[in-house]
Amino acid sequence: DADVTQTPRNRITKTGKRIMLECSQTKGHDRMYWYRQDPGLGLRLIYYSFDVKDINKGEISDGYSVSRQAQAKFSLSLESAIPNQTALYFCATSDLGENTDTQYFGPGTRLTVL
Amino acid sequence: QKEVEQNSGPLSVPEGAIASLNCTYSDRVSQSFFWYRQYSGKSPELIMSIYSNGDKEDGRFTAQLNKASQYVSLLIRDSQPSDSATYLCAVGMGYGGATNKLIFGTGTLLAVQP
Numbered sequence: 001d002a003d004v005t006q007t008p009r010n011r012i013t014k015t016g017k018r019i020m021l022e023c024s025q026t027k028g029h030d031r032m033y034w035y036r037q038d039p040g041l042g043l044r045l046i047y048y049s050f051d052v053k054d055i056n057k058g059e060i061s062d063g064y065s066v067s068r069q070a071q072a073k074f075s076l077s078l079e080s081a082i083p084n085q086t087a088l089y090f091c092a093t094s095d096l097g098e099n100t101d102t103q104y105f106g107p108g109t110r111l112t113v114l
Numbered sequence: 115q116k117e118v119e120q121n122s123g124p125l126s127v128p129e130g131a132i133a134s135l136n137c138t139y140s141d142r143v144s145q146s147f148f149w150y151r152q153y154s155g156k157s158p159e160l161i162m163s164i165y166s167n168g169d170k171e172d173g174r175f176t177a178q179l180n181k182a183s184q185y186v187s188l189l190i191r192d193s194q195p196s197d198s199a200t201y202l203c204a205v206g207m208g209y210g211g212a213t214n215k216l217i218f219g220t221g222t223l224l225a226v227q228p
Contacts, residue, residue, distance in 0.1 A: 033215070040122070042220035043158070043202065058215070090157055101146040101206045103216060105157040 003027045004106035006091050012112045019078040021109050023091030031094040032074040033103065034058075034066060036087040043090065049074055081113045117141060118205050120219035128227050133190040135222050137203030140184065146206030147179055148216065149188045153199045161201075162188065193226045200224070 004025045013019055023032065034046040035058075045058030047066040055066060063085060067075045078085055088110050092103040119138045127133045135149075146165055150158035162177040164170045164186065170177045176189040186205075190197055200221040207217050 040220060043218040045215055045217075048215060056214075088155075101216065102148070102160060102163055103204075105159070108155075108157050 004091060004093055004104055006106040006109050008109060009107065010110045012114065013081055014114050015082055017081050019081050021076045021089055023074045023106055025072050025093045027093055027104065029093035029095045030071065033092040034076045035090045035092065037090060038087050083113045086111060086113045117217045118203055118219040120203050120222045122220060123223040124225050125222055126225045126227060127193050129193060129195060131193050133193045133224055135188040135201050137186045137219055138184055139205045141207055142184065144205045144207060147186045148204040149177060150202040150204060151199045152202055158202055195226045195228050198224055198226045
């Protein structure tokens with residue numbers, strides 16, 4: 001089984017709908033991250049969390065919210081989806097240990113907002 | 115100035131040649147540097163991490179770091195068509211010597227011609 005899983009893998013929705021993307025990990029890592037990837041813009045950090053009680057905004061948090069339900073689960077919500085939120089979304093994890101910086105990515109969720 | 119800069123490419127090399135990928139970064143206090151490979155539509159996967167000035171070799175891959183010049187590179191020897199992918203440079207950013215997050219470049223597309 002994959003260490004970092006994301007659901008759904010693909011989603012098509014309409015403008016104004018509320019969407020939740022979920023991320024689960026079995027790596028036992030404390031730190032979790034949400035990124036979006038757009039052609040030509042690379043990976044951009046939306047939110048990150050260092051433990052269940054710690055949530056931090058990334059560079060592009062507007063229009064998004066997150067919930068860290070447990071050490072293993074980190075969800076990303078779009079309260080009212082808009083077309084420019086169409087992108088590939090990745091969850092990542094890293095460990096609080098010797099190699100704290102190395103991030104491991106989930107398979108991604110392709111979101112299309114019509 | 116972008117925090118992490120890469121030439122978008124495409125960089126085209128013949129099979130068996132050495133591919134040289136370059137990255138510059140703006141934060142002088144950064145301590146950790148990574149190269150990820152990403153196939154189209156897939157998630158980034160870690161190839162190399164480097165923390166000290168000099169070279170680090172792993173199989174056909176060599177990462178080179180020059181903190182004074184704020185430059186990190188990846189060399190791929192004996193390039194294979196399966197190496198064709200986008201290569202993402204990532205730099206650790208943080209405070210007090212700890213890394214809180216990674217900043218990614220936009221990636222260089224490598225095409226290895228059979």
